[in-house]
Amino acid sequence: ETAVFQTPNYHVTQVGNEVSFNCKQTLGHDTMYWYKQDSKKLLKIMFSYNNKQLIVNETVPRRFSPQSSDKAHLNLRIKSVEPEDSAVYLCASSLTGGENTLYFGAGTRLSVL
Amino acid sequence: TQTVSQSDAHVTVFEGDSVELRCNYSYGGSIYLSWYIQHHGRGLQFLLKYYSGNPVVQGVNGFKAEFSKSDSSFHLRKASVHWSDSAVYFCAVRGSMGYKLTFGTGTSLLVDP
Numbered sequence: 001e002t003a004v005f006q007t008p009n010y011h012v013t014q015v016g017n018e019v020s021f022n023c024k025q026t027l028g029h030d031t032m033y034w035y036k037q038d039s040k041k042l043l044k045i046m047f048s049y050n051n052k053q054l055i056v057n058e059t060v061p062r063r064f065s066p067q068s069s070d071k072a073h074l075n076l077r078i079k080s081v082e083p084e085d086s087a088v089y090l091c092a093s094s095l096t097g098g099e100n101t102l103y104f105g106a107g108t109r110l111s112v113l
Numbered sequence: 114t115q116t117v118s119q120s121d122a123h124v125t126v127f128e129g130d131s132v133e134l135r136c137n138y139s140y141g142g143s144i145y146l147s148w149y150i151q152h153h154g155r156g157l158q159f160l161l162k163y164y165s166g167n168p169v170v171q172g173v174n175g176f177k178a179e180f181s182k183s184d185s186s187f188h189l190r191k192a193s194v195h196w197s198d199s200a201v202y203f204c205a206v207r208g209s210m211g212y213k214l215t216f217g218t219g220t221s222l223l224v225d226p
Contacts, residue, residue, distance in 0.1 A: 041219045
C-alpha cells in the first residue's frame, strides 16, 4: 500500500534547466529524506528533515535545495541541472529514532540530455 | 563512521533453492541493522531489522537474518526462494544516535524458474 507519493514519475530535461520534485507522505511521520540512486543502484542520502528542520545535509552541489512546508511534504529543487544529475531520486519517511523503518516512494527518474 | 558492505553484486539461484545474501558492517557503537528489497522500477521496501535481543530476526515472506557481533555481519537467508524474490536487496546500518541510514551497494538476486 503506497503511502509515500512522489511526482513526477519521470522527467526529461536539458542541461541548465530547473526541475522540482514533490514528495508527500500520509503516514504521520515526522522525518523525511531524499536519496539519490545512480545507474549502478548505489544509494546516497542527500537531505533529511525532522519536523521541517534540516538535520542531515550531505555534501551535495549547491544547485540542490530541499523545501519543506510541513512535516508531510519534502520537495527537491535542482537549479541548472547537469548530466550527472541523471538518476532516480527516492523520497522516504520515518518516525524519529534510529530504529524506525523507512518507507519509500516509487522514485522520480530524472534524465538530463 | 558507519559503513556497510555487500560482497556479492549478483547472486543467481534456482527456484526452491536456499540463498544467503551477505552483509558486513563497521561501526563503533550500538547500531540498527536492516534489510530492504527493491523490485525493478519500484522504491525500497522494508524486510526486517535488528537492534538487540535474539540475534536471529524473522522478516516477511520467509526471510530471516542473523546478527553476529564477532563477525560484524548481518546475513540474510531464505530456505526456499520463489521467482518473485528476484530483486535487489540492500543491507543498511544506522548508529543509535544518528538519523542517517547508510545503505550497502546492493545484491541483485535472480531466481531462475
